[in-house]
Amino acid sequence: MKNVIPVLTVVLAILLLWYGGAILLNKQWVLDQAARQDRVLTTPELIAETWAQDKPKLPAPHQVAVELWDTVAMKKPTSKRSLVYHAWVTMSATVLGFGLGTLLGFALAVGIVYNRVMDKSVMPWVIASQTIPILAIAPMIIVVLNAIGISGLLPKAMISMYLSFFPVVVGMVKGLRSPDAMQLDQMRTWSATRAQEFRRLRLPASMPYLFASMKIAMAASLVGAIVGELPTGAVAGLGARLLAGSYYGQTIQIWSALLMAAALAAALVGLIGLIQRITLKRMGMA
Amino acid sequence: MSWILAGLIVWALGLWANVRLSKRKGRAAALAVPVIFGLVLVFVWEAVVRGFGISPVLLPAPSVIAARFGQSSGVLWQDFVQTVLKGALTGYVLGCGAALLTAIVVDRFDFLRRGLLPVGNFVAALPIIGIAPILVMWFGFDWQSKAAVVVVMVFFPVLVNAVQGLADTSAMQRDLMRTYAASYWTSLWKLRLPAALPFIFNGLKIASTLALIGAIVAEFFGSPITGMGFRISTSVGLLQLDLVWAEIVVAALAGSAFYGGVALIERAATFWHPSQRGR
Amino acid sequence: ADELTLQLKWVTQAQFAGYYVAAEKGFYEEEDLDVTIKPGGPDIAPVQVLLGGGADVMVDWLPSALAARENGAPIVNIAQPFRSSGLMLTCLKEHGIESPADFPGHTLGTWFFGNELPLYSWMSKLGYATDGSEGGVTIQKINFNVDPLLQKQVECATTMTYNEYWQVIDAGLTPEDLVVFKYQDEGIATLEDGLYTTEENLADPAMTEKLVRFVRASMKGWKYAEENPDEAAEIVLENDETGAQTEEHQKRMMGEIAKLTAGSNGALDPADFTRTVEVLLSAGADPVITKDPGEAAWTHAITDEALK
Amino acid sequence: MTEQVAAPAASVPQAPTVISAQGLNLVYETSDGPVQALKDVDLKIDKGDFVSFIGPSGCGKTTFLRVMADLETPTSGTVLVNGVTPEAARKARAYGYVFQAAGLYPWRSIGGNIRLPLEIMGYSKAEQAERVQRVLELVELSGFDKKYPWQLSGGMQQRASIARALAFDADILLMDEPFGALDEIVRDHLNEQLLALWSRTEKTICFVTHSIPEAVYLSTRIVVMSPRPGRITDVIESPLPKERPLEIRDSPEFLEIAHRVREGLRAGHAYD
């Protein structure tokens, strides 16, 4: 609770900058329009108009707020015009992709830690895989998956998975290797099996790492889902909203979809944080 | 059929070689194993594309990509300069530099830390895909807007890591500085910055892959008629998939080299850290 | 019913009204067809979908279809519901461009992804370099909206008569603020929005038979849409899943689309095809296509059957 | 669990050999070059012996213990434990090992930490609970089994780690400076307890310490080692009786052995 005042201060500062920025960026258009219509604007008029444009370069915060209110609270959540509906569509793909990515990442990490060949050969390629601009070839992936009959939620989830498995691999490899030499030696003196060593030492030791990387993975997964929604443009989801907004120059719509996406990410990441706190508390580590 | 068979055989051979090699010690083996893994991957790809007769419009074979690589090296180089050297690198340097300075300020003023970090986390959750078009609108079509996207993308990972790193000193290490009655700047310079280096490099490494991806993706939302992202997005429309893949190869090579470079510097700068000492 | 998948070139909008009308009004059903319409998007290459087996027919423009053909995609035009081109270049009057002779020294924006081909051909026909050098023009890639024009990042922008032009108007500019060059009027029109399938499909009698029925029903849809533009626009709106389209815009778009489909019974006019190929071949240094694909790139086999 | 290895052994005059090392050498390859940690080490330890290892820091005491426990492989030479290789002995769970630092798992309570080896070795739940209680009492930590390691002081943690090694029936106990972090009074107390346990159970104990009085008080034999390369310079048999009250430390025999150990140690140092 100590954070409330600092956070509010920062938010306030951002709002001020935002309003100021809106004036700066939208000024040109307002002036051009006035010139075309032979009007002369006073400064207050100018400012008022920059904050009330239909298709501003940067919409003012209240414009976005009104749009959010209209599309979140005033529409039936099942309506195609409701942001809640689109957020739901994106969230399904995000969560599915996140689940798949976490599983894949976990499996790879276990393989890397327990198998010499994987340890030596896989990691450089895992890193290289993330330097491929998957976002750039997402459309092709969608098309190719479509061609072999996979469509709907799964292609989006696959892109999410591709982006989210990486932080999990990296974090889990670190976590599974975090027990120190002495702790491993103890297991040896008790002549514990590999499975016992894994369940009773490596796994619990890796928990803090797992949660930290799951948070990153969740955020990445959301980006993946949105990217997956872009090329199939006309379909549902926050990504489709962003795109449609962009085709028709609806900046306000873009910003509201964007803020909705950020809120969704914050909520999902917060959920993991909650699970983390409960789990670590029960393990006596918090 | 013969291609598929060949693919299977090469795969088995590669696996066998790696199982043997990974038992050996030494630099050469450590290098050979992933290389063999990669070569096998490429060969199997070739075999699958040829064996199943996959249309070049869907997935070109590596040999076709390689041929295109040679043919279009001029275009590839020009795109590389535009995207990587101008867009990604500039943005990376600016973004990481700004993040480090901010980290120090944030670390100095607790009020900012408690206010800025939660908001920062929220802002960092804004998908790049949504930000890119806006930044292109603000900063124009050329590399400046790509650099801006990269700045936004790398800023928070580096900031968060740096802030965490600056706080990662043990009570005893700080107490020692206290007994010396060291000033804030002295203890920053002699204790907290060195202690933060492993974290900072962690952030810099993450940022190095993000930078490239960010620059390329941003080009999807507006670019002059050059650049890797531009080429990828427009060549798909012309069905020049071989050129698309050649660009992707450039991206992967550049990204891996970038990451590797940062990792090398990390190794030199944090040689003392347990993670760099072991194994 | 027989299943068939149609891949559109762009998002759900009145540009594709004929197909949505045919589906909604039961014309496909009457032909015993179950048609799935897949919307496109900015980064979807319909040819890829077609060749990958994700669709049986696609809507594409002839220039990019021919370019794909040269790159090894065996695709064939089987019908041409659009007679005229809706492509144009829109400039702000304040930049002082009144005729194509004024282009040099200015920045022209166009979509890429195959859509740039007509513009390049035009410029080359005019004899202008496109690399921004002295006496030439600068080509700028723009995304599929008109912001760069409004914000003066380009001086002219590619627009469609039925869509982007009206976005400029909606933004608050008047027709008097603008100068437009229609490709149709400049004599460099290339064929848009045709129906294409693969050579492989055409070799399969069962498939051709299905395509015949499909084209017949689609043309019925188009003609219905031409006659009932407002109802057609409503149907399109119902099929838009983003919920982002507006009624006003779609009704206006349908009105403009009707002008482009007017005069086509669905059969490709070989003269139009030849003109398109000429325009494309005339592009100078880096031509879109290097040789005339000839009659292999189109067929009347389907329309002949369908229009019987 | 360990029957197949444990020799039948009663306390006969010539007890069977439990550990025998011959011509043991161990070289660590480090980035600074090789480090010879053990050089030509020969040693025989009989069943029921209490052997202390003493020597300057870095002389190879820990290394020797680790070799016995199959945590380190000697470069050359042979070690036999209960007549088999250290590996076989380890697999037969012949060892209880107390490490130089406590090394408790932070996510397990004290009770959970002590239960860990019992779970791994497959003791029944009831047996586990019973044993945990017993060893907690032995190290005077009853009532702390629900606490987590970070809620205990360093000395308490070290005692918990000793309890963990005593919880299961290993007949060889390897203890690496187990009492280093404790104050003198607690240390005396635990010394007494350890001696009592040892004479009750006939375990064989190898014990590393830096304290000369502690070594003399506890052991039947004291092994003095010299610094790198680690060699055994002296093996001192203690004539002290098995029954040892704390006051024995003021007896002349005691002081005399302590003196001998001190001399042996001093020989390994550079000073005077």
Add this chain to the structure above:
Amino acid sequence: MTEQVAAPAASVPQAPTVISAQGLNLVYETSDGPVQALKDVDLKIDKGDFVSFIGPSGCGKTTFLRVMADLETPTSGTVLVNGVTPEAARKARAYGYVFQAAGLYPWRSIGGNIRLPLEIMGYSKAEQAERVQRVLELVELSGFDKKYPWQLSGGMQQRASIARALAFDADILLMDEPFGALDEIVRDHLNEQLLALWSRTEKTICFVTHSIPEAVYLSTRIVVMSPRPGRITDVIESPLPKERPLEIRDSPEFLEIAHRVREGLRAGHAYD
């Protein structure tokens, strides 16, 4: 640098008071409730004193040292150091502090670690080099100045940390179990060295230890503390002369003081 604080003091019969604590209480607020670490502590330390603190683990020895060094603020009571508050004394760089663990900075070599306080206090480069060499010799680590902490054994690290505290001219030396990790021979040697340094420099030394002989051997006064809440139960003045050969430890006076300390300690424990 420290002149303004250091009292002029020669070894006159009634040396000036360097540290005086009165009615000191310190309570740690923890999630398990408050922990009283120091209760009603009164103590006076004169210039040139060598004071040992001894007591069971967790009795508040470290806490008391930390209060003196202004690393902890007492809940109530007053402390004066050189007649000023601990904070002012700290700012005047009156302390050299040796922590319970070595706490070297891993990114600095041994030489770099010892140089650290010298750099901060603005010694000239030449002076720095000269002092580093001198203290390295003192703790027998000459030749190791280019090594990094993790390349040294625990005992060597601890000696480096002692060297670090000796490198600059603090006239109060606070040492928290500095010799805990060392073997007996090295420990004896460093004890001698420390005594020599002390009698040469007239520093005031506060020294925490668990070893009774060490406390008796080194100190002019021994402060015995009892467990929580930490109180001072006894302050023993040593009649031993300033000149102390190692053999003094066998003298009757020595044994008699040791006995008194042991009795004081035992009173604080639960056993017998």
